[in-house]
Amino acid sequence: MQLKNYMEDFVLQKLDSVLKLYPDCCDCPQCRQDIAILALNHLPPKYVSTDKGSIYARLDQMSLTYGVEVLEEIARAVEVVSEHPRHEEKP
Numbered sequence: 001m002q003l004k005n006y007m008e009d010f011v012l013q014k015l016d017s018v019l020k021l022y023p024d025c026c027d028c029p030q031c032r033q034d035i036a037i038l039a040l041n042h043l044p045p046k047y048v049s050t051d052k053g054s055i056y057a058r059l060d061q062m063s064l065t066y067g068v069e070v071l072e073e074i075a076r077a078v079e080v081v082s083e084h085p086r087h088e089e090k091p
């Protein structure tokens with residue numbers, strides 16, 4: 001059985017474009033992961049079987065249905081992580 005949460009791909013796909021709007025937000029791997037996790041925990045998971053259909057066709061469909069909601073959740077997560085980054089402080 002092959003299951004995949006497409007919401008995960010979708011959030012990762014949109015992460016960069018949202019981060020561009022927040023030049024002050026750290027984009028180290030730790031912060032990027034925290035932002036993705038925070039956003040995903042506020043969004044409904046969308047599980048599909050990986051053995052049929054193209055991922056990208058599905059992402060287009062998701063974009064129409066959840067585009068605005070996903071961007072809002074990522075933006076919110078960026079703000080939270082900017083205020084409380086968990087990465088090591090640089091000396």
Ligand SMILES: [Zn+2]
Nearest residue numbers: 026028031087
């Ligand atoms: Zn960071």
